[in-house]
Amino acid sequence: MTMEMPDLLESPETQLSERFDRSWLVIVHNDPVNLMSYVSMVFRRVFGWNRERAEKHMMEVHHKGRSIVWSGEREKAELYVQQLHGFLLLATLEQATG
Amino acid sequence: MSSNSTASSCWQRWNRQQVNPVIFEISPSGQPRFSRIHPLLAELLRATTLDPWEHFPEGCARLLPPPGTDEELCADWQDHVQPELRLHFDSERAVVEADLALMKKGRGKNAFFSLEIPLDHADAWLTTLNALRLALVGDHGLTEEDLSRNVEPDLSSPRGLALMQVNLYAFMQECLIRAVGFPDGE
Numbered sequence: 001m002t003m004e005m006p007d008l009l010e011s012p013e014t015q016l017s018e019r020f021d022r023s024w025l026v027i028v029h030n031d032p033v034n035l036m037s038y039v040s041m042v043f044r045r046v047f048g049w050n051r052e053r054a055e056k057h058m059m060e061v062h063h064k065g066r067s068i069v070w071s072g073e074r075e076k077a078e079l080y081v082q083q084l085h086g087f088l089l090l091a092t093l094e095q096a097t098g
Numbered sequence: 099m100s101s102n103s104t105a106s107s108c109w110q111r112w113n114r115q116q117v118n119p120v121i122f123e124i125s126p127s128g129q130p131r132f133s134r135i136h137p138l139l140a141e142l143l144r145a146t147t148l149d150p151w152e153h154f155p156e157g158c159a160r161l162l163p164p165p166g167t168d169e170e171l172c173a174d175w176q177d178h179v180q181p182e183l184r185l186h187f188d189s190e191r192a193v194v195e196a197d198l199a200l201m202k203k204g205r206g207k208n209a210f211f212s213l214e215i216p217l218d219h220a221d222a223w224l225t226t227l228n229a230l231r232l233a234l235v236g237d238h239g240l241t242e243e244d245l246s247r248n249v250e251p252d253l254s255s256p257r258g259l260a261l262m263q264v265n266l267y268a269f270m271q272e273c274l275i276r277a278v279g280f281p282d283g284e
Contacts, residue, residue, distance in 0.1 A: 032242035033235050035268060036099050037275050062099045081165050082179050086186055088228045092166040
């Protein structure tokens with residue numbers, strides 16, 4: 001099974017390291033209350049993304065119900081989920097399969 | 099997710115119908131400022147300082163969601179992370195409460211209020227407004243359909259008043275998000 005992964009990686013070094021660590025996924029789920037502009041803002045704050053990338057993931061959450069926003073080692077994934085919960089986004093941590 | 103335009107359009111329509119609608123602007127010192135706030139809206143704003151766990155217990159489950167389905171992780175989260183998050187929400191609400199204490203009232207019996215929010219308090223406001231919106235929606239069982247319905251809420255019912263609050267806070271969130279901006283000039 002192939003899984004669509006977000007384009008998260010900034011450099012070849014990061015890509016290589018990320019591939020070895022890619023075992024946990026941070027997923028943001030849709031909810032009817034959070035504003036679209038708010039979700040984009042939170043993505044930019046937490047992940048340091050530019051507007052285009054933040055909106056791309058926000059729209060994925062809006063239309064598909066969820067978006068994988070980060071993948072990597074468990075400890076860091078937990079920290080991201082905690083940060084996203086701090087902004088009241090519905091985020092979960094899942095172990096990648098395959 | 100709630101569309102920005104839908105979430106606050108009902109409130110904005112209500113606002114425009116008022117003889118003196120609320121004005122949002124950036125003050126000369128660069129701080130977000132709401133002015134011409136009707137006394138009723140000032141009361142709704144003061145409600146942002148209510149502890150959601152005390153006043154909207156039915157809606158608070160959403161404020162501290164589980165991090166997944168793994169039982170061990172969820173138990174660990176409940177013991178260690180959720181208490182920290184709750185403290186974080188409490189401290190953000192305390193910032194909002196301090197700002198609201200400085201809300202100014204004009205002269206006269208039915209005078210309007212004005213509120214200036216220090217830009218570095220915007221995150222505290224955004225989090226607090228969001229927490230209260232989520233708690234109100236859960237507590238009153240408001241549906242996605244309720245939130246997207248572009249009609250004036252029935253203010254004589256607690257549910258209608260809650261919807262009005264949710265929409266007002268959405269409007270304030272939008273204003274603050276615009277005010278915060280980002281380093282790349284957006």
